Amino acid sequence: MLVVLSGGGTAGHINPALALADELRARGCDVRFAGTPQGVEARLVAEAGIPFTPFEAAGFNRNHPLTLPKAVAKIQRSTGRAKAWLAELGADVVVGFGGYVCIPVGRAAEKLGVPVVVHEQNSVMGMANKYLAKRAAAVCLTYEHAAGALDEGAHSRIAVTGNPVRKSVFDATREDGRARFGVPEDARLLLVTGGSLGARHLNQAVCALKDELLAAGDVHVVHVTGPKELDAVAGQLALTPAEEKRWHLFGYTDHMGEAMAAADAIVSRAGATSLAEISARAIPALLVPFPFATEDHQTTNARAYVEAGCAYMLADADVEGPEFARLVRSLLDDAAVRERMAAAARAQKTADAAAKLADVVMGAAR
Ligand SMILES: CC(=O)N[C@H]1[C@@H](OP(=O)(O)OP(=O)(O)OC[C@H]2O[C@@H](n3ccc(=O)[nH]c3=O)[C@H](O)[C@@H]2O)O[C@H](CO)[C@@H](O)[C@@H]1O
Incomplete structure (x- = not known):
């Protein structure tokens, strides 16, 4: 055929x-x-x-x-x-x-x-x-x-x-992902992605949390900025060589499956394909839908998933406020929250x- x-x-x-x-x-x-x-x-x-x-x-x-x-x-x-x-x-x-x-x-x-x-x-x-x-x-x-x-x-x-x-998203293992991105086994890893094009507003909000996130010695960040946003983000972060070992920056990665497998939590836009992958890997998530997508479809994409307890959702307009930092901290610091979200995501059977x-x-x- x-x-x-x-x-x-x-x-x-x-x-x-x-x-x-x-x-x-x-x-x-x-x-x-x-x-x-x-x-x-x-x-x-x-x-x-x-x-x-x-x-x-x-x-x-x-x-x-x-x-x-x-x-x-x-x-x-x-x-x-x-x-x-x-x-x-x-x-x-x-x-x-x-x-x-x-x-x-x-x-x-x-x-x-x-x-x-x-x-x-x-x-x-x-x-x-x-x-x-x-x-x-x-x-x-x-x-x-x-x-x-x-x-x-x-x-x-x-x-x-x-x-x-994609099979590569299902098949990737945490060990492979951690080795690929140079993240130690016992570190807590936050993955940040704005979808295939990146999300400027989300990038800026995450950059503003740099000091707070890196204050905990075991936190690593894999930050996929979007191909056109890499230079601006690198400029905003101004990472020292020591910080670069914990804040891993990419414009676009061909190894998203491994990044997802390695991550303990993710901050992401709510594009339908990213969301399907996050759900397939049951990654505890904070979703920030792109508000200007046709008929605000990213918010609708995410709603049922969030209502099922699989993720937090925050409006793009609120990423500069204290709630963004609070939800990111909750994802990283509260193992019970992560376990609850992962279990709810696994129950989706997608x-x-x-x-x-x-x-x-x-x-x-x-
Ligand atoms: C602004 C806008 O309208 N975006 C739309 C677009 O987003 P976009 O193309 O960003 O779509 P998604 O976020 O759903 O999917 C991105 C895909 O690219 C992959 N990836 C991403 C970054 C990277 O560095 N490497 C990589 O492999 C992800 O793993 C995923 O497979 O199509 C989606 C699916 O129709 C829609 O839901 C989105 O609303």
Whole structure:
């Protein structure tokens, strides 16, 4: 069976596709990927050993109406190319993970009669997914709540599969992670991440806690700042050589699975894929949703998880206040809080999302 995966934009859309690719290949399927040439997907997909074919795609900006004809022309050109490509490949099913590039690839599949499956990571459906979901063979959701965006007619085609997590995140061990990041076994490790792009406001708030955190001699921090934020954070922290041994700074890491396995607690944005990984590893967490995501979807992503007792949540507007420091301290200092959160997270049983999604995809294939 030949399965074409498509997605573009940030790693949060791509990593679930890579997790599905692992599962499909383990079941003997042949997997190809269609993404944009300039997106992060080109690198991540190639590194996963999956053949990658680029297609141009762009969205349009409501405030700049002239971007519309350009976007439409790109999508039309790419739809024609994708149609020829899919026909030549003999694709049996196409899976869209979100991002504009899924529109030409999905439309091309529709024209050829190749079934399309959509996977939505977030609690609020993205534009490309909403468009393809109207005619898709199946619509797979992480959050049942996202079905609200669809017409009644689509409801019989919905499956709640969860958000697939990469094998490397499940397989990493605490020992490997501690060795990779140079963190002693008996240290308390706080992981900080703002998702694949980083979060400036969160970085600043964590930097402001530097002295307080490092005052406890056994605390280490792995701080993943976002590729464009590294220099500013390094400047703000001004770490001494001794502090650098305990405050480990990265713009982006290809070893997030190991960082998560090594961590005792995490401070994170609430992107759907980060959240699926935090849940899969049952890491005690303080979640600070990015407040300007479409329809504030990060807050909705996090809500049920927080209500189940798996994490603290704090509004981005409050990270400069005393509550941020209090919650970080509680995570690091209170082993009972960590144990309670980890137990609640383990009770969520989200580990089989890749298998569930693979079942739907293979069932939909022609
Ligand atoms: C601002 C915004 O709209 N962000 C969206 C974007 O976020 P973003 O792309 O940041 O997505 P997530 O935070 O959900 O996932 C980030 C992914 O990148 C990986 N990672 C991150 C940093 C790093 O250094 N190394 C690394 O491997 C993480 O392990 C994870 O797999 O897509 C998500 C999934 O659709 C959405 O929920 C987010 O709301």
